[in-house]
Amino acid sequence: MDQRYATSPDQIPGMDTAEMRRRYLVEDLFVADEVRATYTHHDRVVLAGIMPVAGEVPLVGFPEIRSEEFFDHREAGIVNVGGPGAIEVDGTRYDLEHTGCLYVGRGASRVVASSAGPENPAKFYIVSAPAHTSYPTTAVAPGQGTVRELGDPLTSNRRTLNQYIHENGIRSCQVVMGVTTLHDGSMWNTMPAHTHDRRMEAYLYFDLPQDARIIHIFGRPQETRHLVMANEQAVISPSWSVHSGVGTSAYSFVWAMAGENQAFDDMDTFPVAEMR
Ligand SMILES: O=C(O)C(=O)C[C@H](O)C(=O)CO
Numbered sequence: 082m083d084q085r086y087a088t089s090p091d092q093i094p095g096m097d098t099a100e101m102r103r104r105y106l107v108e109d110l111f112v113a114d115e116v117r118a119t120y121t122h123h124d125r126v127v128l129a130g131i132m133p134v135a136g137e138v139p140l141v142g143f144p145e146i147r148s149e150e151f152f153d154h155r156e157a158g159i160v161n162v163g164g165p166g167a168i169e170v171d172g173t174r175y176d177l178e179h180t181g182c183l184y185v186g187r188g189a190s191r192v193v194a195s196s197a198g199p200e201n202p203a204k205f206y207i208v209s210a211p212a213h214t215s216y217p218t219t220a221v222a223p224g225q226g227t228v229r230e231l232g233d234p235l236t237s238n239r240r241t242l243n244q245y246i247h248e249n250g251i252r253s254c255q256v257v258m259g260v261t262t263l264h265d266g267s268m269w270n271t272m273p274a275h276t277h278d279r280r281m282e283a284y285l286y287f288d289l290p291q292d293a294r295i296i297h298i299f300g301r302p303q304e305t306r307h308l309v310m311a312n313e314q315a316v317i318s319p320s321w322s323v324h325s326g327v328g329t330s331a332y333s334f335v336w337a338m339a340g341e342n343q344a345f346d347d348m349d350t351f352p353v354a355e356m357r
């Protein structure tokens with residue numbers, strides 16, 4: 082498990098590109114038949130990826146989180162960004178199509194991932210946070226969450242946001258999760274941008290052509306930096322950081338948050354003209 086310690090916004094002016102990427106970018110999430118996990122100490126979130134190819138892949142505990150089973154004191158949201166597959170939780174099988182979501186509650190014991198076939202493997206993106214109680218493990222089919230239509234083609238930010246795990250949807254202790262898809266011709270996400278000092282947020286960009294890139298904006302609104310990101314890479318945004326991006330091609334992204342509260346609209350907003 083890769084460990085990423087928490088950082089302060091005061092460190093940002095002293096970081097070069099390599100250090101920014103080492104601290105906040107999560108690459109190589111999907112490696113055949115492995116569990117790839119990153120533990121950010123920002124709100125103690127674990128980001129992980131599983132791509133089952135040769136067979137089933139179990140999600141087990143890690144010494145860094147001091148648990149035998151991964152879900153001993155955690156919950157997770159899982160979105161499949163690959164081909165069709167399934168997650169089995171204590172003997173119950175949940176089939177997940179591309180962009181389908183599964184919430185797994187605290188206390189789950191045997192959690193196993195599989196793909197429908199090796200030629201188009203499933204890619205399960207997992208965002209986990211500590212949980213104080215157990216909510217029921219629940220699946221939601223692609224597009225079946227709470228849908229919000231956002232933006233305008235005239236500002237190149239027309240997009241459909243699907244909330245899966247949230248206050249009025251699948252219940253959880255901390256994790257809030259969904260998928261946003263840009264419409265054809267729109268390239269900007271989350272602009273006007275925001276922060277939320279109560280929650281960290283991570284974005285996983287997917288369905289982006291291999292030679293295209295996302296320019297992801299990061300840092301305090303008045304002291305921004307950018308990370309150039311490729312398909313199926315994730316970025317950790319601490320509570321103090323802007324999280325917004327523009328693609329050189331159309332794309333989707335999984336957004337997920339954890340922290341003090343779960344109020345989706347509890348954002349700290351600021352005019353675009355104040356960004357630096
Ligand atoms: O398209 C968007 O805007 C988003 O997806 C925004 C994220 O959901 C977010 O940042 C929630 O705080």
Ligand SMILES: [Zn+2]
Nearest residue numbers: 275277282324
């Ligand atoms: Zn946000």
